[in-house]
Each structure stands twice: as C-alpha cells, then as structure tokens.
Amino acid sequence: TKLTHAGSEPEERALEAALRPRNLDDFVGQSRVRQQLGLVLEAAKIRERSADHVLLSGPPGLGKTTLSMIIAAEMNAPLRISSGPAIQHAGDLAAILSSLTEGEVLFLDEIHRMSRPAEEMLYMAMEDFRVDIVVGKGAGATAIPLDLPPFTLVGATTRAGLLPGPLRDRFGFTGHLEFYTVQELELVLRRSAMMLDLRVTSAAFTEIAGRSRGTPRIANRLLRRVRDWALVHKLEEIDDQSAAAALDMYEVDARGLDRLDRSVLEALCLKFGGGPVGLSTLAIAVGEETETVETVAEPYLVREGLMGRTPRGRIAMPSAWQHLGLAMPKDAIF
Numbered sequence: 001t002k003l004t005h006a007g008s009e010p011e012e013r014a015l016e017a018a019l020r021p022r023n024l025d026d027f028v029g030q031s032r033v034r035q036q037l038g039l040v041l042e043a044a045k046i047r048e049r050s051a052d053h054v055l056l057s058g059p060p061g062l063g064k065t066t067l068s069m070i071i072a073a074e075m076n077a078p079l080r081i082s083s084g085p086a087i088q089h090a091g092d093l094a095a096i097l098s099s100l101t102e103g104e105v106l107f108l109d110e111i112h113r114m115s116r117p118a119e120e121m122l123y124m125a126m127e128d129f130r131v132d133i134v135v136g137k138g139a140g141a142t143a144i145p146l147d148l149p150p151f152t153l154v155g156a157t158t159r160a161g162l163l164p165g166p167l168r169d170r171f172g173f174t175g176h177l178e179f180y181t182v183q184e185l186e187l188v189l190r191r192s193a194m195m196l197d198l199r200v201t202s203a204a205f206t207e208i209a210g211r212s213r214g215t216p217r218i219a220n221r222l223l224r225r226v227r228d229w230a231l232v233h234k235l236e237e238i239d240d241q242s243a244a245a246a247l248d249m250y251e252v253d254a255r256g257l258d259r260l261d262r263s264v265l266e267a268l269c270l271k272f273g274g275g276p277v278g279l280s281t282l283a284i285a286v287g288e289e290t291e292t293v294e295t296v297a298e299p300y301l302v303r304e305g306l307m308g309r310t311p312r313g314r315i316a317m318p319s320a321w322q323h324l325g326l327a328m329p330k331d332a333i334f
C-alpha cells in the first residue's frame with residue numbers, strides 16, 4: 001500500500017542517519033553515561049592520547065551507534081564501522097585492524113557475535129596494539145607480528161553478560177544504556193519533528209513518546225508513521241488524537257507493545273498458562289530466534305512489569321493478563 005511504500009528501507013535509513021545527534025550535548029538523556037564518557041574523552045584529549053576502549057551495552061535503538069559516532073567526532077578522529085557477525089575469520093579482523101590509522105575509532109556492533117579466533121586476536125590488539133598474522137598452514141605456519149597504531153575500540157552489545165570475561169575486562173569504560181523516560185523521548189521527538197519540518201502538538205509528542213517502548217529509534221519510527229498519516233489525511237498539524245489513531249492502525253498499543261511483544265506475552269499466558277517456561281521454548285512458540293526475544297522483547301516486558309524472570313523460566317506477571325484482557329487462571333505460578 002501507499003503507506004508502507006512511503007516507509008521503504010533506504011528512505012528510513014537515510015532519515016535515521018539524518019536524525020542522529022552529532023555531539024554529546026545534543027544527545028538526549030543517559031546523563032550518567034554521557035557524563036562519564038565526557039570525562040573519558042576530555043582526559044584523553046588532555047593527555048593527547050587516543051581514548052580508552054569503550055563498551056556500550058543495552059537493548060537495540062538506545063543510541064550505541066550514535067554514541068560511537070559522537071566519540072569519533074569529539075576526538076576529531078575517523079570512524080570505522082563493522083560488526084561481530086561480519087567478522088567470521090580472524091583474517092577479517094586482521095584486515096580491519098591493519099588498515100586503521102592513528103587515533104581511529106573502530107565501532108564493532110554486536111561484538112558478542114564475533115568468532116572465537118577473532119576474539120582472541122582482538123584481546124592482543126586491544127591490550128598491546130599488536131596482532132599476529134598467521135601465514136601458511138599446519139607445521140609450516142608462521143606468525144608475523146604486526147604493530148598497530150593506537151586506536152579506540154567502541155564495542156556494542158545488547159547484553160554485557162553475553163561477553164566473555166576476558167573481553168569485557170579489556171574495556172577501560174563500560175556504559176550501560178537505559179530505556180528512556182517519556183519526557184526524554186518527547187525531547188528526542190521534538191528535535192526530530194523540527195528537522196522533518198512537522199507541526200506537532202505537545203500532547204501528540206506525549207502520546208507518541210508513551211508508545212515508544214523507552215527507545216529513541218522506535219520514537220523516530222513512530223513519528224514517521226504519524227507523519228505519513230498526516231500527509232495522507234492532509235493534516236496541517238498533528239494532535240494527540242491523530243497520533244493515537246495512526247499508531248493504533250500500526251498495531252502499536254497504548255503501552256507501546258508491538259506485535260512481537262504481544263505475541264510473546266500471549267504465548268506465555270495462553271500456551272504455557274503463565275509459565276514458568278524456558279526462553280528458547282517461548283521463542284519457538286512465537287517463531288522467533290531466542291536472541292531476538294531475549295534482547296528485543298524481554299527487556300521491555302520485564303521493565304514494564306509484564307513478564308518476570310525466575311530460575312525456572314519466564315513467567316507472566318498479573319498485569320500481563322490484565323493488559324491482554326484475560327482472566328488470570330487460579331493455578332498461575334504468580
């Protein structure tokens with residue numbers, strides 16, 4: 001349809017890039033991480049050295065990539081972007097590392113998904129700015145040591161717990177990104193609306209922010225859906241009612257749960273009687289990868305008090321039944 005066409009991928013990505021804040025001062029919320037990171041960068045500048053390696057953890061869409069760009073910009077350094085899944089062989093990493101220039105910032109997204117041999121190469125690169133390039137195979141293989149220029153690694157992971165200890169320990173600073181408050185998301189939305197040249201009422205900002213699952217990426221995406229709606233309905237100004245109507249149509253409910261969140265919750269309540277059920281079983285029941293359920297749906301459901309984690313598995317909290325409009329069975333675990 002016209003509406004989905006308007007949100008075609010390249011345009012979405014271009015918009016997402018255009019909406020990224022470019023310096024720490026424009027980065028909304030996360031005051032603790034912002035302050036700590038500001039200090040790390042300031043100190044590096046005074047010492048005229050590249051900044052310590054930085055690990056950023058938190059659910060998708062909270063600003064990890066944006067922060068890595070800001071780090072590079074603040075350090076006046078070039079930025080190289082790659083990701084764990086793109087580095088399957090140690091050689092892939094060696095190629096990246098050996099082409100880094102002095103002070104360069106290397107952003108590795110989903111760093112927990114790197115292959116084991118690459119990970120071990122990274123340990124040495126982070127600590128000693130050196131790699132061993134292995135040439136040849138079997139008994140004739142030789143390791144050629146290669147010195148690297150000092151660089152700053154910015155690793156991103158959806159859960160710091162997914163990282164092996166030795167890798168985690170090699171980061172000088174770890175920042176945990178938290179979900180944003182509705183007020184913070186309103187600020188993100190105000191800035192985006194200004195850049196998109198949209199007229200939006202305060203109440204509409206609140207409405208959209210409340211449905212954004214504490215996540216700036218989602219807030220910006222919902223704003224674009226609302227913009228499409230306003231365009232098609234020829235609205236000059238977006239108020240809370242049109243925002244709500246637009247988002248209802250996209251199946252984003254008043255609490256911000258989307259289709260995946262709701263299907264996880266429904267499976268938990270209806271197929272497993274409220275649990276406890278193992279995460280991987282739950283993921284199979286909704287036809288998703290375990291990691292997607294664990295990193296995308298679960299953190300928000302837990303934070304919202306809809307789902308609980310116990311040693312025996314996931315459980316539905318009383319408010320889950322309520323939110324889905326279901327009666328809680330008497331023998332539910334909770």
Ligand code: ADP
Pocket residue numbers: 015016017019020021026027028029030059060061062063064065066067156188216217218220
């Ligand atoms: P991640 O790398 O954690 O998945 P991104 O850095 O790609 O998230 O952020 C996703 C989108 O959300 C970007 O378009 C960015 O503009 C926006 N965004 C993220 N954090 C903030 C923030 N603190 N302030 C304003 N916009 C933000």
